[in-house]
Amino acid sequence: MKERSDRLSNIQILFIVSSTIIGVTVLTLPRTATELAKAGGFIATFITGVLMALMLIITALLARRFPNSTIIEYSKEIIGLVPAKILGFVFFFYFISIVTTVLRLFCDAIKVLLLENTPLEVLIITFLLAAVYLCLNGISSIAKICEFFEPLVIGTMLLVIVLSLKNFNFEELLPAFKQDIFEWIHAVPTLAISYLGFEVLLFITPYVQDASKVVKYGFCGILPSIFIYSLFVAVTVGIAGVEPVARSLYPTIQLARYIKFPGGFAERFDIFFMIFWILGAYTTLSSYLYLSSVSITRLLGLRNYKPFILLIVPVIYMLALFPQNVKEISMFSQYVSYLGLSLLAVVVVLYILAVILKKGEIFKNDNK
Amino acid sequence: MKYINSQPNPKNRKKMEENNPPKLKSEEQVDLTLDKEVSKNLEKFKAFLKDSSDVVFREFSLGTQSIPCALVYVDGLVNTAVINEQILKPMMYQIALLETNLNQPIQLDKIFEVVKLHTLTVGEVREVKTLDDAFLRVLSGEVAVIIDGFDKILIANARGWPQRGIQEPPSEVVIRGPREGFTETxxxxxxxxxxxxxxxxxxxxxxxxxxxxxxxxxxxxxxxxxxxxxxxxxxxxxxxxxxxxxxxxxxxxxxxxxxxxxxxxxxxxxxxxxxxxxxxxxxxxxxxxxxxxxxxxxxxTFYQFFQSAEDYYERWILASIIRLLRWSGAIFASLTPALYVAIVSFHPGFIPTNLAISIAAARATVPFPAFVEALLMELTFELLREAGARLPRAIGQTIGIVGGLIIGDAAVRAGITSPIMVIVVAITAIASFLIPSYSAAMAIRLLRFPFIVLAAIFGIYGVILGFIILSVHLVTIKSFGVSYMTPQAPMRYQDWKDFFIRLPSQVMMRRPTSTYPVDIDRRDQDPIKEETQ
Structure with missing residues (x-):
């Protein structure tokens, strides 16, 4: 019996999007937000989320117009062969960079928080190979893993937030309402990296059951991240205050550390949180690894992406070891974030062109 | 018949020829079509079966005209009372009575039909026209009735062999619910x-x-x-x-x-x-x-191995709690020793300080690292379990006593292991037996060894890595086209009614969707179905 769900269901679209978005940056997001927007970090995070949700809708609309191909193919239809190839290559380059960033940020955090004496190389190799194992099993397995892990990840994060509310001090957040709106806007480009991940929509439409639902379920996919991120920033600041959060390396872990495990079973809630955060990071890394191999495969006009995973893994490994310190990593991630945003701008342009040139399919009654 | 005619696998032919099996006489001579003469047909049976002492060939004559007939059956697979009373008696004696009463012998060309329709007082009678079929029937316990003058054989079902009665299934005992189990027949x-x-x-x-x-x-x-x-x-x-x-x-x-x-x-x-x-x-x-x-x-699917028949006979609230217990049993059985190793050797800060201190104090005399300690004790447990599983009950108790003493007391006193480790082993053991399915429980229990190794190398991170790899492995398995982790991955909310918990039967009117049933509803009339029509 052939299972009819080998194609991705609507729920799976939701989970792929949300688990690609929620990942490594949860640990550092409150610091970045607070550094840039002070007490108004949570508002800036929320605004970024809303803006990114709009971008997601445009991305999904573009993807929906071409349900049978990925952006690598249909960009040819819109902007011609050579620019499309260049765009495809930029996408590939972007995915490689973001895999590297995610991997390096993850392994650094593991090294600092859990395994101080383990060499970074070992951590990178093990985690990368675990992601390779998943990617070799195809997109439907990735979707299933996202479905499996994401409720656990989101659940734990909400649990951390709820359990921290005991020490929450609303006064710490009050200065936010005296802030200038530009202070928030100014933080948007840097915070946007935390919301990147919905580019996956541009590549999975050929595998979904019902492409007309991509917009709706993709949009639902970004909602958990908006709420969890904003709450995390608000709660960390509300508990520790602006200055300590801005100076802390992993403020979310700090937050979890304040929690007393109910029943006194465990001393440190942060390890418990780490466990589920690893799952979140894993889904993010796997989707991006899949995307990078699929993008290069499609760029070369081939179908079987699996050999390419094995080809790009050494490249990612070497790139991940390249930055020497935390500062270089954050610079690197900054640049990846800008690259991602500019690619999103290109997506918007592509969408507008597609609408003007009347390319692709048009769904009319989609809100059923 | 396949094993007479079948050619050996061409790949193996050379080897078979080398071994040069002595050729059966039957293999060369027997023509597999049936003959009209009883003696010739019987010869064909005998060509194969005469060396087997359990096969009975009974020759007799039918009716007043003394038509030669024969029975072939396997002694032990048939009910002799049926053969004597329902086959032999009517054919040898009652048919002759009938003929004398009617005052005319039965026509020779109709004798086959008469025997089939009037004589054999057996429930299941059929005709076979090839030796192949006849062999299969005879060897599975039916009786071949060969009548002279016909190139077909009557097969009468007189099966009856010693068999085990219906008993309570020993591997799936329930307190409430039917107590019958399948047998070998x-x-x-x-x-x-x-x-x-x-x-x-x-x-x-x-x-x-x-x-x-x-x-x-x-x-x-x-x-x-x-x-x-x-x-x-x-x-x-x-x-x-x-x-x-x-x-x-x-x-x-x-x-x-x-x-x-x-x-x-x-x-x-x-x-x-x-x-x-x-x-x-x-x-x-x-x-x-x-x-x-x-x-x-x-x-x-994976979740089925956590269901027991009793879940559906017990009240749903209790059944749900017990099922949750089983799921936690699976987690404990596979992860407890690994978490012990990870926490003791990498993250002692994870547990409350007092507990960490008492573990450290208990481990002070243990000469091995936690990894070796855990591996040693878990292996000992597996040894004892395996030794006890196949022993006769009387000796099995000895294993229990020896195991209890070795694992429990002596090992701790000798300083080989800490009391905490003994508790960990005990939890693992008990938890693994919560899972109703024996083979699933075994798989889950054996997982703890790779987990222990990963925990010894990478601590908690290793345990999570192991969990990730295990999850990926599980989601890629399919059983007859259905994903193994349904209804969790892929998500099917309708099936969650009977997943971690069991909801009341009134709520579970729909069949699980993971098997793609044709008729989705258990009820005669489905209110929702009618609404949509």
Missing amino acids: LRVNTALLRRKIKDPNLVIRTVQVGRRGKTDVAYAYIKGVANQELVEEVERRLNQIDVDIFLDSSQIEQYIQDSYLTPFPQIEVTERPDKTVASLAEGRVAILMDNSPYALIVPA
Whole structure:
């Protein structure tokens, strides 16, 4: 019996999007937000989320117009062969960079928080190979893993937030309402990296059951991240205050550390949180690894992406070891974030062109 | 007949010729078509069976005209009372009475029909026209009645052999619920199913599996509930098995499962007719094999191995709590020793300070690292379990005492292990026995060894890495086209009613969607279905 769900269901679209978005940056997001927007970090995070949700809708609309191909193919239809190839290559380059960033940020955090004496190389190799194992099993397995892990990840994060509310001090957040709106806007480009991940929509439409639902379920996919991120920033600041959060390396872990495990079973809630955060990071890394191999495969006009995973893994490994310190990593991630945003701008342009040139399919009654 | 005519596998022919088996006389001479003469037909049977002492050839004459006849049957597989009273007596004696009463002998060319229609007072009688069929029938316990002048044979069913009665299934005991279990006889097992479903749509089809064993394998499903594609897939997989002898349904399982590269069972096995029928009602297919008291149920998903028949006989709240207990049992059984190793050697800060101090104090005298300690104790436990499993009950108790003393007391006093480790081993052991399915429990219990190794290398991170790899492995498994982790991945909310918890039966009116049943609703009238029409 052939299972009819080998194609991705609507729920799976939701989970792929949300688990690609929620990942490594949860640990550092409150610091970045607070550094840039002070007490108004949570508002800036929320605004970024809303803006990114709009971008997601445009991305999904573009993807929906071409349900049978990925952006690598249909960009040819819109902007011609050579620019499309260049765009495809930029996408590939972007995915490689973001895999590297995610991997390096993850392994650094593991090294600092859990395994101080383990060499970074070992951590990178093990985690990368675990992601390779998943990617070799195809997109439907990735979707299933996202479905499996994401409720656990989101659940734990909400649990951390709820359990921290005991020490929450609303006064710490009050200065936010005296802030200038530009202070928030100014933080948007840097915070946007935390919301990147919905580019996956541009590549999975050929595998979904019902492409007309991509917009709706993709949009639902970004909602958990908006709420969890904003709450995390608000709660960390509300508990520790602006200055300590801005100076802390992993403020979310700090937050979890304040929690007393109910029943006194465990001393440190942060390890418990780490466990589920690893799952979140894993889904993010796997989707991006899949995307990078699929993008290069499609760029070369081939179908079987699996050999390419094995080809790009050494490249990612070497790139991940390249930055020497935390500062270089954050610079690197900054640049990846800008690259991602500019690619999103290109997506918007592509969408507008597609609408003007009347390319692709048009769904009319989609809100059923 | 296949084993007379069949050519050996061309790959093996050379080897067979080298071994140069002495050629059977029968293999060279016997013509497989039936003859009209009794003696010649009998010769053909004897060519194969005369060396076997359990085969009976009985020659006799029929009626007043003394037509030569013969019976061929296997002693021990037949009910001799039936042969004496229902076959031999009417043919040898009563038919002669009939002829004298009518005052005319029966016409020779009609004798076959007369015997079939008037003489044999046996329920199941059929004609066979080839020696092949006749052999299969005789060897599976039926009686061949050969009559002179006809190139066909009457087969009368007089099966009767010593068999185990219906007993309480030892591997799936319930407190409340039916206590009958399958036996080794296929017909008894199918009868147990029939007794529970009196719907003509219950289909029980039989195929013969095994080149030499010719074992009857029946697969049962409810037409109109089970998905036709699934039934066809089962049929296809059963038909492509090509091995000579099968001893138990577990061997069938190995040939029809999706993948052998996994420790997890992909087919559910049960001894309970009620569980089998419940699965049929969920749109699954049950495979029963003669000589095996275990039914195979396909497709199977991971969560099924945490269900017990009793869940559905007990009140739903209690059943739900017990089921949650089983799930936590699975987690404990696979992860406790690994977490112990990870926490003791990498993250002692994770547990409360007092506990960490008392663990450290207890471990102060232990000469090994936590990894070796855990491995040693878990291995000892597995040794004891395996030793106890196959021993006669009287000696088994000795193992219990020795195990209790070694694991419990002596090892701690000798300073080989810490008391905490003993507790960890005990929790693992008890937790693993919470899982109702034996094979799933074994797979889960064995997982703790790789987890211990990963924990020893990478601490908590290693445990999570192991969990990730295990999850990826689980989601890639399929059982007859159904994802193993349904309804969790892929998500099917409708099926969550019977997943971690069991909701009241009134709520579970729909069948599980993971088997793609044709008829989704259990009720006669489905209010939702009617609304949409």
